[in-house]
Amino acid sequence: MLLSLLTKRYPGMRAWLTQRLTGLLMAIYSVVLLIRVLVLTPSSYDDWLAFSRPWWWRLATLIFWVSLSSHAWLGVRDVLKDYVPNVKIRMVLLKLVVLALWVYLVWITLLLCNL
Amino acid sequence: MMNSNRKVQSTNPKKVRPKNLNLFTIRMPINALVSILHRVTGCALFLALPLLLVTFQLSISSASKFQLVQDLMHSPIAKLIVLGLAWSFFHHFFAGIRHLAMDVHWATTLIKARYTSKVVFVLGGLATLLLAISWVF
Ligand code: HEM
Numbered sequence: 001m002l003l004s005l006l007t008k009r010y011p012g013m014r015a016w017l018t019q020r021l022t023g024l025l026m027a028i029y030s031v032v033l034l035i036r037v038l039v040l041t042p043s044s045y046d047d048w049l050a051f052s053r054p055w056w057w058r059l060a061t062l063i064f065w066v067s068l069s070s071h072a073w074l075g076v077r078d079v080l081k082d083y084v085p086n087v088k089i090r091m092v093l094l095k096l097v098v099l100a101l102w103v104y105l106v107w108i109t110l111l112l113c114n115l
Numbered sequence: 116m117m118n119s120n121r122k123v124q125s126t127n128p129k130k131v132r133p134k135n136l137n138l139f140t141i142r143m144p145i146n147a148l149v150s151i152l153h154r155v156t157g158c159a160l161f162l163a164l165p166l167l168l169v170t171f172q173l174s175i176s177s178a179s180k181f182q183l184v185q186d187l188m189h190s191p192i193a194k195l196i197v198l199g200l201a202w203s204f205f206h207h208f209f210a211g212i213r214h215l216a217m218d219v220h221w222a223t224t225l226i227k228a229r230y231t232s233k234v235v236f237v238l239g240g241l242a243t244l245l246l247a248i249s250w251v252f
Contacts, residue, residue, distance in 0.1 A: 020215060020218060023211050023214075023215065024215065027208060027211065027212065030204075030208065045177075045178040045181040045182070048174060048175070048181060049175065052175060068164075072157075072160075072161045072164075075157050075158075075161070076157075076158065076161055079154060079157075079158060097161075100164075100165075104164050104165070104168060107168055107172075108168060108171075111168075111171065111172055111175065115175060
């Protein structure tokens, strides 16, 4: 039932559910991040690399960022729909948001791969 | 937010109704405040993403750049920005959790919603305060 809402047949429900699932994923990541910082207390450069390098943490960070891209896209899209009535200007802004989010995603992926 | 218009609406539907969208004169119940700030903080976080990426890139690229980030973080302006963004994140986080809870029909009565709104503000403020105490001072 829940999964059928994620198909293209229900775009509104899909967006709604996606924003919730991505929010939840990011919340979990944030809590794990906080716990890791409190436990490992990285303070030097070497600490920081050791903190960021484990393959599973990089993977988690990538998943976080993919969630963030989708979440922020849906969120900012709604905000622009509410506050920018001029369709042409809104379209330009929406395209800029998509472009920015793709650039950020490629950017973080490169950083994580080269870590 | 629009409660104040109710009297006007009930008289004559054709009459031009006063529009009152000035955010500084609308009486904002606490739930509305949590909600609008959830939106504002979401947008602020979006706008802060490049800053976050640049900082992360610097911090992992070399020991001297890592030191540079640490030094930059000592300036009062940087502290202000980081604390502002931290509060934005905490508020968005707690308000988001509240939102999810209400989506599954938890605490949806007005009284409970007002209470959880206060909880969101207190937790957001507390988290920011803890960060400020442990890191800034
Ligand atoms: C940390 C975990 C997070 C949770 C639990 C969360 C939760 C939520 C939820 C439930 C909504 C839907 C609100 C609605 O439908 O009215 C939302 C909206 C939004 N979120 Fe997040 N979020 C999180 C992180 C983020 C981050 C990191 C960003 C920024 C990049 C962000 C940006 C936004 C924006 C712009 C909106 C739209 C606000 C609106 O329409 O009023 N969120 N968030």
